[in-house]
Amino acid sequence: MLDFDKCPCSGSNLDRLIQPMILMNLVQEDLYGYKIVQRIADSPMFKGNKPDGTGVYRSLKAMEQRGLVVSSWSLADTGPAKRFYHLTNVGEECLSRWLSTLEEYRNAIGMLLEDVHKACVHSNRGKGVEKSREFIG
Amino acid sequence: MLDFDKCPCSGSNLDRLIQPMILMNLVQEDLYGYKIVQRIADSPMFKGNKPDGTGVYRSLKAMEQRGLVVSSWSLADTGPAKRFYHLTNVGEECLSRWLSTLEEYRNAIGMLLEDVHKACVHSNRGKGVEKSREFIG
DNA sequence: TCTATTATAGGAGAATGTCTTATGTTAGAT
DNA sequence: ATCTAACATAAGACATTCTCCTATAATAGA
Helix, strand or coil: CCCHHHCHHHCCCCHHHHHHHHHHHHHHCCEEHHHHHHHHHHCCCCCCCCCCHHHHHHHHHHHHHCCCEEEEEECCCCCCCEEEEEECHHHHHHHHHHHHHHHHHHHHHHHHHHHHHHHHHHCHHHHHHHHHHHHHC | CCCHHHCHHHCCCCHHHHHHHHHHHHHHCCEEHHHHHHHHHHCCCCCCCCCCHHHHHHHHHHHHHCCCEEEEEECCCCCCCEEEEEECHHHHHHHHHHHHHHHHHHHHHHHHHHHHHHHHHHCHHHHHHHHHHHHHC
């Protein structure tokens, strides 16, 4: 039987947005990987579900190679060494592009949802979808 | 120099939504791969940019293996043989889940955009982002 | 001393994405 | 008659991304 929890429809695979979320967090202040993971987990979008740490570290590394951020070790305070990331001008431009992309994205999803609802009104099929949707809530 | 067109911020990598788009198209009527590619290309979201055909064909095949759709060859009419796909009950449930996921997704993006705008007001950084945003339009 | 938390990161395999190539049908233009 | 474009499906190959498991080390508190 199909495990819906492992299906993309469960929304577990929205991590393409991890990149803009990282950039967004870095606009406000320089941060290190672990902190970013926590911030993202606390965001309403992730509802306390921590994103994969390895993924965030790797994203940061990739972003540095692409010039969106620069990093430096912080040994100053107590505790394990932390690698702090700082947003570059290129990173800012990337974030500004993300803003328009995300707005388009949101509109597109809105239209897609409308289309499905329309389709549900005009077909027999749709009734089943609407019904099961209620069931899932 | 960074090629922004190859950066996810360009919005070229939103194909995770290809699965729900396929399901959505199949709610209304049985369709074959090539037609689905055209429908998706014509949707406001893709603005005429055809999604990768190979990807769609493979998605359909994967979806059949997972029981979301069933397929059959159509040799009836003229032209090359077409493999028609039909949505199953499981596929309908998957679509209904996608609906809630996409609504959440849209809300989350909305909140993320708000947060960035807030961050822009409260930091020096932000001014640059806002400015370059205008520039890109 | 032992455990949980903080902090970073590599390895491996699965899932996805993308580009190229191959195959064959049919309609319309030259 | 031939040639080209559009229709239709699909494998191959490679890159990117995702996810889980594991390794490391410092520190705080039980």
